[in-house]
Amino acid sequence: MTSMNPPRLAAWLLRRFSAGPHAEAIAGDLLEQYQSIRSPLWYWRQVLSAVIADMAGSVMANRARTLGALVAGWIAYFALSFPATAVIRSLRRPTLRWLGGISAEAYSKYGGPEPTVSLMLQIESSLVVYVACVITGWIVAKLTRSSASVAALALSVLVFEYAMIAILSTTQPWPAGATFPIESLFLVAGRPLSVLFGGLLAIKEPRRSMSGV
């Protein structure tokens, strides 16, 4: 029989985020079915639904642990926002100087730096925040030893940040000529992903009696 390997990233996701008592059986069943179905899209769908089902089950079965993870995670998230803000402020001036500063023309037109310079500054501050998010995810994962708790925290960060964007964009007056902050939507998505990444760094891959993918 010729065997065909399923998509590597999907197989890795399943290994890292499926931690229930039947995780090995699920991985084996999917691989067995993949040999006849041979559709990467089918495999991806199955893996995502398995991971979500496993995490939802874990969150529901350990509500107190999840609540504790959310509280600890949000305390760390807010506590780390202070040093992150200080770092962002200290980097702003040298970065602006490096990028050529704010021209008088740009100031009169945009009320600040040119859009490309603004975007660069936004990316820089986002990178600093991502580091804080990685640390937050790492702390929560070390405390709970649960990928599901870290995922619940990441989801809450995602909901909170997008809610903030929605509230700010509807309640604050828009600067003249400004467009919807598409770049903010993309940059904010990096925060929950960084929380998840921090969790992955803290929780070692489960060792199972399996070979191959």
Place this chain on the structure above:
Amino acid sequence: MAREFLGGFELLVLLALIQLGEDAYGVPIARAIEASSGRPVAIGSLYLTLKRLEQKKLVSSARGEPTAERGGRAKTYFRVTAKGLKAADHARRTLTTLWHGVPRLQGERA
């Protein structure tokens, strides 16, 4: 203790397990449900339901041997317990009684 109602998918899983007997593990269970319902089954949801049935003591599981076609991963075999058989029978009787009270469905042939 009050008897718990079985969910729709729980009942399908339980009936597939009864039908399959000794060879009931994830893949054949999913195939049996897909063949009877005509709808695709997500393995993750299936195992979530099996876990719930195990917690209700309606199903028991045992680890099988790892096989090469599964990349060295072991199967988990499931069996319906005596309590599970009773629950399935109770669901059958409940549904039969309710169906008797339902007037002929519109468009159904005599």
